[in-house]
Amino acid sequence: MNPVLDGILEKEGGYxxxxxxxxxxxxWGITEATARTHGYQGEMRNLTRDEAYAILEESYWTAPGFDQIAQLSLPIAFELCDAGVNVGPGWPSRWLQRWLNAFNLHGGKYEDLRIDGKIGGKTLIALRSFLAWRGKEGxxxxxxxLNCSQGEYYLEITESREKNEEFIYGWIKNRVIID
Known part of the structure; x- marks a missing residue:
């Protein structure tokens, strides 16, 4: 079992x-549309934890490359995957690339990244270099x-859709965690 996916399922809860x-x-954090694209045909209230786990693993862990990030930093992989389940995996991938560029001292520590939302070799090299340079503090x-970007995203979607005011407090409380 994957501790990241188990943690997300615990946080998401049920129906x-x-x-x-x-x-x-x-x-379990899986929308009906996502479940249907994975072939699930039942009532959403009957989606099992194991079925949700398989969907999370495929679409929110392996496909976006967060499994590769976990080889370098499990906390960062958890943050990216958790945000990806809530907002789609492309956003947190772009946030990571943007922050790695911003922290790069004008390209002095690693090659600047193209902000494409795809975790590939260059993003992994940049993250590895950043972590080697800045360590645990980094x-x-x-x-x-990453939490700053996630909070800004929630603020923007709430300002553009009033109904999101019902959710923003919980999003910040449960998803934007700065310890």
């Missing part, structure tokens, strides 16, 4: 169907930076 939620019926600062 919800809030009319203000654009995602519609959701179980890992913590990068986590804070």
């Amino acid at each position: 919800t169907d809030n009319p203000a939620d654009k995602g519609g019926p959701t179980n 890992e913590q600062v990068l986590m804070r930076a």
